[in-house]
Amino acid sequence: MTSVDSRPDLSVLVASFNTKDLLLACLGSLFTATDGLAIEVFVVDNASSDDTPSAVAAAFPNVRLIANATNEGFAKANNRALRESKGRYVLLLNPDTLIPPDTLGPMARFLDDNPRVGMAGCRVDRPDGRLDEACKRTFPTPITAFARFTGLDRMFPKALGGYSRMADDPSGRFEVDSVVGAFMMVRREAVEEVGGLDEEFFMFGEDLDWAYRMKEKDWAVWYVGDHRVIHHKGASVRKDPHRMNWHFHRSMILFHKKHLVDRYPFFVNWLVYAGISARYALKSAALAARPKSAEAALNPQDVARLRSRHGIRIESPRENEAGA
Numbered sequence: 001m002t003s004v005d006s007r008p009d010l011s012v013l014v015a016s017f018n019t020k021d022l023l024l025a026c027l028g029s030l031f032t033a034t035d036g037l038a039i040e041v042f043v044v045d046n047a048s049s050d051d052t053p054s055a056v057a058a059a060f061p062n063v064r065l066i067a068n069a070t071n072e073g074f075a076k077a078n079n080r081a082l083r084e085s086k087g088r089y090v091l092l093l094n095p096d097t098l099i100p101p102d103t104l105g106p107m108a109r110f111l112d113d114n115p116r117v118g119m120a121g122c123r124v125d126r127p128d129g130r131l132d133e134a135c136k137r138t139f140p141t142p143i144t145a146f147a148r149f150t151g152l153d154r155m156f157p158k159a160l161g162g163y164s165r166m167a168d169d170p171s172g173r174f175e176v177d178s179v180v181g182a183f184m185m186v187r188r189e190a191v192e193e194v195g196g197l198d199e200e201f202f203m204f205g206e207d208l209d210w211a212y213r214m215k216e217k218d219w220a221v222w223y224v225g226d227h228r229v230i231h232h233k234g235a236s237v238r239k240d241p242h243r244m245n246w247h248f249h250r251s252m253i254l255f256h257k258k259h260l261v262d263r264y265p266f267f268v269n270w271l272v273y274a275g276i277s278a279r280y281a282l283k284s285a286a287l288a289a290r291p292k293s294a295e296a297a298l299n300p301q302d303v304a305r306l307r308s309r310h311g312i313r314i315e316s317p318r319e320n321e322a323g324a
Contacts, residue, residue: 007086007087007088008037008038008039008040008086008087008088009037009038009039009087009088009089009108010037010038010039010040010087010088010089010090010091010104010108010185011039011040011041011042011081011082011085011086011087011089011090011091012030012039012040012041012042012091012093013042013044013078013081013082013085013090013091013092013093014026014027014041014042014043014044014093014094014095015043015044015045015046015074015077015078015081015095016043016044016045016046016048016052016095017045017046017047017048017071018048018049018050018052019048019050019052019095019096020048020050020051020052020055022095022096022232023043023052023056023095023096024055024056024059024060025098026093026094026095026096026097026098026099027041027043027056027059027060027063029098029099029100030093030099030104031060032101033099033100033101033102033103033104034104034105035101035102035104035105035106036105037104037105037108039087039104040064040085040086040087041060041062041063041064042063042064042065042066042081042084042085043056043063043064043065043066043095044066044068044077044078044080044081045065045066045067045068046068046070046071046072046073046077047067047068047069047070047071053065053067064081064084066080066081066084068080073199073201073202073203073247074181074197074201074202074203074204074206075196075197075198075199075200075201075202075203075206076197076199078092078196078197079196079197079199082191082196082197083196087188088187088188089108089111089185089186089187089188090185090186090188090191091104091183091184091185091186092181092182092183092184092185092186092207093182093183094181094182094183094231096182096231096232096233097124097182097183097229097230097231097232098229098230099229100227100228100229100230102227103122103227103228103229106224106226106227107120107122107185107224107227108185110222110224111185111187114220114222116218116219116220117187117219117220117221117222118186118187118189118190118194118214118217118219118220118221119179119184119185119186119187119190119210119211119214119219119220119221119222120179120184120185120221120222120223120224121135121136121179121180121183121184121185121222121223121224122135122183122223122224122225122227122228122229123135123170123171123223123224123225123226123227123228123229124180124182124183124228124229124230124231125228125229125230125231126230126231126232126233127230127232131170132180132182132231132233133164133166134164134180134182135179135180135182135183135223136164136165136168136170136174136176136179136223136225137163137164137165137176137177137178137179137180137208138162138163138165138176138177138178139177139178139208139212139259139260140163140208140252140255140256140260141260142264142268142271142272142275143160144160144162144163145163145252145272145275146275147160147161147163148163148164149275149279153166154166165223169225170225171225171226172223172225172226173222173223173224173225173226174222174223175220175221175222175223176221176222176223177211177212177215177221178207178208178211178212178221179207179211179221179222179223180207181206181207181210182229182231182233183229183231184207184210186210186214187219190214190217190219193217193219194210194213194214194216194217194219195213197209197210198210198258200254201251201254201255202247202250202251203244203247203248203251204244204247204248204251205251205252205254205255206251208255209254209255209258209259212255212259241287242284242287242288245280245283245284245287246280249276249277249279249280249283252276253273253276256269256272256273256276
Protein backbone atom coordinates (compact mmCIF):
# COMPACT_ATOMS: atom_id res chain seq x y z
CA MET A 1 0.00 0.00 0.00
CA THR A 2 2.13 2.86 -1.27
CA SER A 3 0.87 6.43 -0.92
CA VAL A 4 -0.15 8.11 -4.18
CA ASP A 5 1.59 11.35 -3.15
CA SER A 6 4.97 9.58 -2.71
CA ARG A 7 5.09 10.12 1.05
CA PRO A 8 5.77 7.07 3.21
CA ASP A 9 2.62 5.38 4.42
CA LEU A 10 3.95 5.18 7.95
CA SER A 11 6.58 6.94 10.06
CA VAL A 12 7.61 4.77 13.00
CA LEU A 13 9.07 6.66 15.98
CA VAL A 14 10.94 4.74 18.69
CA ALA A 15 12.38 6.53 21.74
CA SER A 16 14.97 4.42 23.55
CA PHE A 17 16.90 4.49 26.80
CA ASN A 18 19.25 1.63 27.70
CA THR A 19 17.16 -1.07 26.01
CA LYS A 20 19.60 -2.13 23.29
CA ASP A 21 18.76 -5.83 23.05
CA LEU A 22 15.01 -5.32 23.19
CA LEU A 23 15.23 -2.45 20.71
CA LEU A 24 17.17 -4.56 18.20
CA ALA A 25 14.54 -7.29 18.53
CA CYS A 26 11.78 -4.70 18.11
CA LEU A 27 13.33 -3.37 14.90
CA GLY A 28 13.91 -6.89 13.68
CA SER A 29 10.23 -7.73 14.07
CA LEU A 30 9.17 -4.39 12.58
CA PHE A 31 10.98 -4.86 9.27
CA THR A 32 9.39 -8.28 8.76
CA ALA A 33 5.87 -6.92 9.42
CA THR A 34 5.54 -4.01 6.98
CA ASP A 35 2.81 -5.79 4.95
CA GLY A 36 3.49 -3.73 1.84
CA LEU A 37 3.59 -0.39 3.63
CA ALA A 38 6.23 2.14 2.68
CA ILE A 39 7.76 3.02 6.03
CA GLU A 40 10.42 5.24 7.51
CA VAL A 41 11.82 4.43 10.94
CA PHE A 42 13.32 6.82 13.47
CA VAL A 43 15.13 5.82 16.64
CA VAL A 44 15.73 8.63 19.12
CA ASP A 45 18.17 7.52 21.77
CA ASN A 46 18.12 9.36 25.08
CA ALA A 47 21.82 9.15 25.95
CA SER A 48 21.90 5.43 26.60
CA SER A 49 25.00 3.99 28.27
CA ASP A 50 24.62 0.54 26.65
CA ASP A 51 25.99 1.43 23.19
CA THR A 52 22.51 1.57 21.66
CA PRO A 53 23.25 4.12 18.88
CA SER A 54 26.20 2.24 17.41
CA ALA A 55 24.37 -1.09 17.68
CA VAL A 56 21.35 0.29 15.82
CA ALA A 57 23.52 1.94 13.17
CA ALA A 58 25.41 -1.29 12.54
CA ALA A 59 22.38 -3.60 12.50
CA PHE A 60 19.82 -1.39 10.77
CA PRO A 61 21.62 1.24 8.66
CA ASN A 62 18.41 2.50 7.07
CA VAL A 63 16.97 3.56 10.42
CA ARG A 64 17.22 7.31 10.93
CA LEU A 65 19.08 7.62 14.20
CA ILE A 66 18.93 10.68 16.45
CA ALA A 67 21.30 10.48 19.43
CA ASN A 68 20.48 12.93 22.23
CA ALA A 69 23.23 14.16 24.51
CA THR A 70 20.97 13.83 27.56
CA ASN A 71 17.88 11.88 28.53
CA GLU A 72 15.15 14.22 27.28
CA GLY A 73 12.23 11.95 28.10
CA PHE A 74 9.62 10.20 25.98
CA ALA A 75 7.63 13.19 24.75
CA LYS A 76 10.55 15.39 23.71
CA ALA A 77 12.39 12.50 22.04
CA ASN A 78 9.35 11.53 19.99
CA ASN A 79 8.69 15.14 19.04
CA ARG A 80 12.21 15.39 17.62
CA ALA A 81 11.46 12.57 15.21
CA LEU A 82 7.91 13.74 14.63
CA ARG A 83 9.15 17.05 13.23
CA GLU A 84 11.33 15.22 10.69
CA SER A 85 8.81 12.54 9.75
CA LYS A 86 6.83 12.58 6.50
CA GLY A 87 4.45 9.61 6.69
CA ARG A 88 0.70 9.78 6.18
CA TYR A 89 0.43 8.07 9.54
CA VAL A 90 2.76 8.23 12.55
CA LEU A 91 3.31 5.30 14.89
CA LEU A 92 4.65 5.77 18.41
CA LEU A 93 6.28 2.45 19.23
CA ASN A 94 8.04 1.41 22.42
CA PRO A 95 11.46 -0.22 22.08
CA ASP A 96 10.35 -3.21 24.18
CA THR A 97 7.59 -4.25 21.76
CA LEU A 98 7.45 -6.94 19.09
CA ILE A 99 5.26 -6.67 15.99
CA PRO A 100 3.44 -9.68 14.51
CA PRO A 101 3.23 -9.69 10.71
CA ASP A 102 -0.54 -9.05 10.60
CA THR A 103 -0.68 -5.81 12.58
CA LEU A 104 0.75 -2.78 10.77
CA GLY A 105 -1.09 -3.23 7.46
CA PRO A 106 -4.54 -3.78 8.96
CA MET A 107 -4.08 -0.86 11.37
CA ALA A 108 -3.14 1.50 8.52
CA ARG A 109 -6.08 0.23 6.45
CA PHE A 110 -8.39 0.84 9.41
CA LEU A 111 -7.35 4.49 9.40
CA ASP A 112 -7.73 4.60 5.60
CA ASP A 113 -11.31 3.38 5.96
CA ASN A 114 -12.23 5.70 8.87
CA PRO A 115 -11.15 9.26 8.02
CA ARG A 116 -12.44 10.82 11.26
CA VAL A 117 -10.34 8.50 13.42
CA GLY A 118 -7.29 10.50 14.43
CA MET A 119 -5.67 7.89 16.64
CA ALA A 120 -5.86 4.11 16.87
CA GLY A 121 -4.23 1.39 18.91
CA CYS A 122 -4.29 -2.38 18.85
CA ARG A 123 -4.43 -5.00 21.55
CA VAL A 124 -1.23 -5.05 23.61
CA ASP A 125 -0.25 -8.33 25.24
CA ARG A 126 2.54 -9.20 27.63
CA PRO A 127 4.89 -11.99 26.49
CA ASP A 128 2.99 -14.47 28.69
CA GLY A 129 -0.29 -13.61 26.96
CA ARG A 130 -1.76 -11.37 29.65
CA LEU A 131 -3.47 -8.23 28.42
CA ASP A 132 -1.74 -4.90 29.04
CA GLU A 133 -4.89 -3.13 30.20
CA ALA A 134 -3.57 0.36 29.40
CA CYS A 135 -4.24 -0.31 25.70
CA LYS A 136 -7.93 0.67 26.04
CA ARG A 137 -8.78 3.39 28.53
CA THR A 138 -11.22 6.05 29.54
CA PHE A 139 -10.04 9.36 30.94
CA PRO A 140 -9.61 9.07 34.70
CA THR A 141 -12.09 10.32 37.25
CA PRO A 142 -11.55 10.37 41.02
CA ILE A 143 -13.75 7.28 41.38
CA THR A 144 -12.14 5.21 38.63
CA ALA A 145 -8.66 6.24 39.78
CA PHE A 146 -9.47 5.20 43.37
CA ALA A 147 -10.83 1.88 42.14
CA ARG A 148 -7.71 1.33 40.07
CA PHE A 149 -5.32 2.14 42.90
CA THR A 150 -7.11 -0.02 45.45
CA GLY A 151 -7.84 -3.02 43.22
CA LEU A 152 -11.59 -2.58 43.49
CA ASP A 153 -11.79 -2.45 39.71
CA ARG A 154 -10.76 -6.11 39.58
CA MET A 155 -13.24 -7.09 42.26
CA PHE A 156 -16.10 -5.24 40.55
CA PRO A 157 -15.08 -4.91 36.88
CA LYS A 158 -18.53 -4.01 35.55
CA ALA A 159 -19.19 -1.35 38.16
CA LEU A 160 -15.71 0.03 38.79
CA GLY A 161 -13.53 -1.21 35.92
CA GLY A 162 -14.34 1.66 33.61
CA TYR A 163 -10.83 3.12 33.42
CA SER A 164 -9.47 0.03 31.65
CA ARG A 165 -12.75 -0.86 29.95
CA MET A 166 -12.71 -4.21 31.74
CA ALA A 167 -16.26 -5.09 30.72
CA ASP A 168 -15.43 -4.81 27.01
CA ASP A 169 -14.16 -7.67 24.86
CA PRO A 170 -10.38 -7.12 24.43
CA SER A 171 -10.65 -8.72 20.98
CA GLY A 172 -13.29 -6.23 19.80
CA ARG A 173 -13.24 -2.89 18.03
CA PHE A 174 -14.70 0.17 19.71
CA GLU A 175 -14.15 3.85 20.39
CA VAL A 176 -12.19 4.67 23.54
CA ASP A 177 -10.84 7.77 25.21
CA SER A 178 -7.22 6.69 24.85
CA VAL A 179 -4.93 3.93 23.70
CA VAL A 180 -1.39 3.43 24.97
CA GLY A 181 1.80 5.10 23.77
CA ALA A 182 3.54 1.73 23.41
CA PHE A 183 1.63 1.39 20.09
CA MET A 184 -0.24 4.51 19.04
CA MET A 185 -0.95 5.13 15.34
CA VAL A 186 -1.94 8.71 14.54
CA ARG A 187 -3.18 10.43 11.40
CA ARG A 188 -0.91 13.17 10.03
CA GLU A 189 -3.79 15.64 9.67
CA ALA A 190 -4.70 15.16 13.32
CA VAL A 191 -1.10 15.83 14.38
CA GLU A 192 -1.05 19.00 12.30
CA GLU A 193 -4.22 20.23 13.97
CA VAL A 194 -3.50 19.16 17.54
CA GLY A 195 0.27 19.51 17.69
CA GLY A 196 2.85 17.11 19.08
CA LEU A 197 3.24 15.57 22.50
CA ASP A 198 3.26 17.89 25.50
CA GLU A 199 6.87 18.01 26.66
CA GLU A 200 5.84 18.91 30.22
CA PHE A 201 5.30 15.14 30.54
CA PHE A 202 8.76 13.61 30.81
CA MET A 203 7.45 10.06 30.72
CA PHE A 204 3.95 8.66 31.36
CA GLY A 205 0.73 10.55 30.75
CA GLU A 206 1.75 12.15 27.47
CA ASP A 207 -0.23 9.54 25.52
CA LEU A 208 -3.36 10.19 27.58
CA ASP A 209 -2.88 13.94 27.16
CA TRP A 210 -2.44 13.58 23.37
CA ALA A 211 -5.63 11.54 23.12
CA TYR A 212 -7.49 14.10 25.22
CA ARG A 213 -6.42 16.89 22.87
CA MET A 214 -7.40 14.78 19.86
CA LYS A 215 -10.88 14.34 21.29
CA GLU A 216 -11.13 18.06 21.99
CA LYS A 217 -10.66 18.64 18.25
CA ASP A 218 -13.35 16.03 17.43
CA TRP A 219 -10.93 13.35 16.26
CA ALA A 220 -12.10 9.87 17.26
CA VAL A 221 -9.82 7.44 19.11
CA TRP A 222 -10.35 3.74 18.43
CA TYR A 223 -9.18 0.45 19.87
CA VAL A 224 -8.70 -2.35 17.31
CA GLY A 225 -8.47 -5.48 19.40
CA ASP A 226 -8.31 -8.07 16.64
CA HIS A 227 -4.68 -7.13 15.99
CA ARG A 228 -1.92 -7.05 18.55
CA VAL A 229 1.64 -6.33 19.56
CA ILE A 230 3.71 -7.87 22.34
CA HIS A 231 4.99 -5.52 25.04
CA HIS A 232 7.60 -6.43 27.63
CA LYS A 233 6.62 -3.25 29.49
CA GLY A 234 8.81 -1.31 31.85
CA ALA A 235 12.19 -2.06 30.30
CA SER A 236 13.35 1.55 30.59
CA VAL A 237 11.59 2.01 33.92
CA ARG A 238 13.63 -0.77 35.50
CA LYS A 239 16.83 1.14 34.74
CA ASP A 240 15.89 3.91 37.19
CA PRO A 241 12.73 2.85 39.05
CA HIS A 242 12.77 5.59 41.70
CA ARG A 243 13.02 8.39 39.16
CA MET A 244 10.37 6.78 36.97
CA ASN A 245 8.08 6.36 39.97
CA TRP A 246 8.38 10.12 40.53
CA HIS A 247 7.55 10.89 36.90
CA PHE A 248 4.65 8.43 36.89
CA HIS A 249 2.91 10.15 39.80
CA ARG A 250 3.91 13.62 38.64
CA SER A 251 2.21 12.92 35.30
CA MET A 252 -1.06 12.17 37.11
CA ILE A 253 -0.97 15.55 38.80
CA LEU A 254 -0.05 17.29 35.53
CA PHE A 255 -2.93 15.65 33.68
CA HIS A 256 -5.44 16.46 36.40
CA LYS A 257 -4.34 20.10 36.62
CA LYS A 258 -4.34 20.52 32.85
CA HIS A 259 -7.65 18.90 31.98
CA LEU A 260 -9.78 18.00 35.00
CA VAL A 261 -9.26 20.45 37.84
CA ASP A 262 -12.08 22.79 36.77
CA ARG A 263 -14.61 19.97 36.83
CA TYR A 264 -14.46 19.39 40.56
CA PRO A 265 -14.75 21.45 43.77
CA PHE A 266 -11.55 22.26 45.63
CA PHE A 267 -11.96 19.50 48.24
CA VAL A 268 -12.21 16.81 45.53
CA ASN A 269 -9.07 18.14 43.88
CA TRP A 270 -7.34 18.15 47.26
CA LEU A 271 -8.33 14.50 47.76
CA VAL A 272 -7.00 13.64 44.31
CA TYR A 273 -3.61 15.23 45.02
CA ALA A 274 -3.47 13.67 48.49
CA GLY A 275 -4.28 10.25 47.04
CA ILE A 276 -1.58 10.54 44.38
CA SER A 277 0.96 11.67 47.00
CA ALA A 278 0.05 8.79 49.30
CA ARG A 279 0.38 6.29 46.48
CA TYR A 280 3.74 7.74 45.53
CA ALA A 281 4.99 7.37 49.11
CA LEU A 282 3.80 3.76 49.34
CA LYS A 283 5.30 2.85 45.99
CA SER A 284 8.59 4.52 46.92
CA ALA A 285 8.76 2.47 50.13
CA ALA A 286 8.03 -0.71 48.20
CA LEU A 287 10.77 0.07 45.67
CA ALA A 288 13.26 0.72 48.45
CA ALA A 289 12.59 -2.73 49.89
CA ARG A 290 12.70 -4.53 46.54
CA PRO A 291 15.87 -6.17 45.22
CA LYS A 292 17.21 -4.73 41.99
CA SER A 293 15.53 -6.19 38.90
CA ALA A 294 17.51 -8.12 36.37
CA GLU A 295 17.81 -6.52 32.96
CA ALA A 296 15.18 -7.69 30.51
CA ALA A 297 16.60 -9.30 27.40
CA LEU A 298 15.57 -11.72 24.70
CA ASN A 299 17.35 -15.05 24.60
CA PRO A 300 16.91 -17.70 21.86
CA GLN A 301 14.26 -19.50 23.91
CA ASP A 302 12.23 -16.27 24.14
CA VAL A 303 12.46 -15.80 20.38
CA ALA A 304 11.31 -19.36 19.67
CA ARG A 305 8.40 -19.08 22.09
CA LEU A 306 7.23 -15.75 20.68
CA ARG A 307 7.49 -17.03 17.13
CA SER A 308 5.44 -20.10 18.05
CA ARG A 309 2.78 -18.27 20.05
CA HIS A 310 2.35 -15.09 18.04
CA GLY A 311 3.90 -15.79 14.63
CA ILE A 312 6.54 -13.10 15.22
CA ARG A 313 9.68 -13.25 13.13
CA ILE A 314 12.70 -11.34 14.44
CA GLU A 315 14.97 -10.36 11.58
CA SER A 316 18.69 -10.87 11.90
CA PRO A 317 20.82 -7.71 11.74
CA ARG A 318 21.21 -6.36 8.20
CA GLU A 319 19.03 -9.18 6.83
CA ASN A 320 16.67 -6.68 5.28
CA GLU A 321 17.88 -3.23 4.30
CA ALA A 322 14.50 -2.02 3.05
CA GLY A 323 13.21 0.71 5.29
CA ALA A 324 13.54 4.42 5.65
